[in-house]
Amino acid sequence: MLKIFAAALVAASMGMGVPAAAQEPTASYPSKPVRLIVGYQAGGPTDLTARLLATKLQAAFGQPFVVENKPGAGSNIASEFVANAAPDGYTLLIAAAPITMAGFMYKNLKWNVQDSFEPVSLLMSAPAVLAVANNVPAKTLPELLDLARKQPGKLSFGSTGNGGTQHLAGEMLKNRAGIDILHIPYKGAAGAMQDLLSGQVTMAFMTSVSAVPLLKEGKARPIAVAAEKRLPQLPQVPTMAEAGVPGFVVDSWNGMLAPKGTSPAIIARLHAEVAKAMAAPDVREKLEAQGAVVVGGRPAEFRTYIREEVSHWDKLLKTMHIKLD
Known part of the structure; x- marks a missing residue:
């Protein structure tokens, strides 16, 4: 989580007191x-x-x-x-x-x-928001997890690619909830969002920066926010902890x-x-x-x-x- 650090630490690391001779070559930066x-x-x-x-x-x-x-x-x-x-x-x-x-x-x-x-x-x-396609019957996180347990390996989650935050959030959910869902990696947020909105993938952890406008328009359904508190932009959406998965912050x-x-x-x-x-x-x-x-x-x-x-x-x-x- 973001923290505020002591001013003394900041000043020391900012290179204050760098000799004028060391700064001189950068006086015209940037020149291209x-x-x-x-x-x-x-x-x-x-x-x-x-x-x-x-x-x-x-x-x-x-x-x-x-x-x-x-x-x-x-x-x-x-x-x-x-x-x-x-x-x-x-x-x-x-x-x-x-x-x-x-x-x-x-x-x-x-x-x-x-x-x-x-x-x-x-x-x-920006926190991650777990959203499901509109064709998914689950309305809450417990309902979604119950659906996944009844259909192991059948539900899927999209991400921006292997090793990304959205991928790891999905793996965390699998690990914490004991469910088997299929990872579908894309080459960026655009492809993952497109297939979520069309119902080609069941769910995705979307960065709030890209999620909020789409969710407010009803193009997908938010299930939970992976943050310590609710987003003011989505006040009706519970945190992962409130929905039953404690300590889930991404x-x-x-x-x-x-x-x-x-x-x-x-x-x-x-x-x-x-x-x-x-x-x-x-x-x-x-x-x-x-x-x-x-x-x-x-x-x-x-x-x-x-x-x-x-x-x-x-x-x-x-x-x-x-x-x-």
Whole structure:
């Protein structure tokens, strides 16, 4: 969960007091277009966050900030691409929660989330919402679990791809509830949502950023929110704990990472403008209306958050025994 860290820790990690000589080479940054790499298809929640941010940063810096989608392998393709990029501030990653899980699920990664990147800012966090297709008779979580137990292996859940937050949320539900449901991975949120809305898959854990508008329109039926408290945007929908599965909290989040070795002065410049962008009323309104918590936190806070997420998923995945290669 998001935490507020001591100001002293933040100040120490922000590189305050960096000598002027070290900052001088970055005085003109950026002097050319900056690439924001997204490991998912266009149209999903991470892509939405990246494009909202790109517009603000382009206006602030006077240089193009171009969103490039490099989907595949649970966003690992994009992560490796940025990890291997020059640490000059011109290739940045708009990361999502699966980046902190990948090291436990893939054997041969050539990067490490804690060692291959410089944190810039945690941008936003959004809970997962369990929704079912409108042709599913279950109206509540207990009814859905009862249906699954009566038809082992027959019901399905869609996700944005192997190793993603939605995939792991579904595996958690199988593990906690003792049910057998079939995982259907897609290459992004768009495909998973399309087949949920058409009834081709039974259920999906949808990020609230993409779920709330569709659920309010009645295109799928919300069953429960994987959060500690109900969403104001869906006040009638219980939490997973209220619905009978305690301790079931799954957050999707987005953050900006730079390649390891990027100048502290560049990181500081980026963070300052990212914080302003995420605090902009139109950005906050767009994201908060869809159930997101806007953060815009400092590099030290994001580094601590990543460390805590890695520890959390390490413990959890050991109980589920999931490996993808």
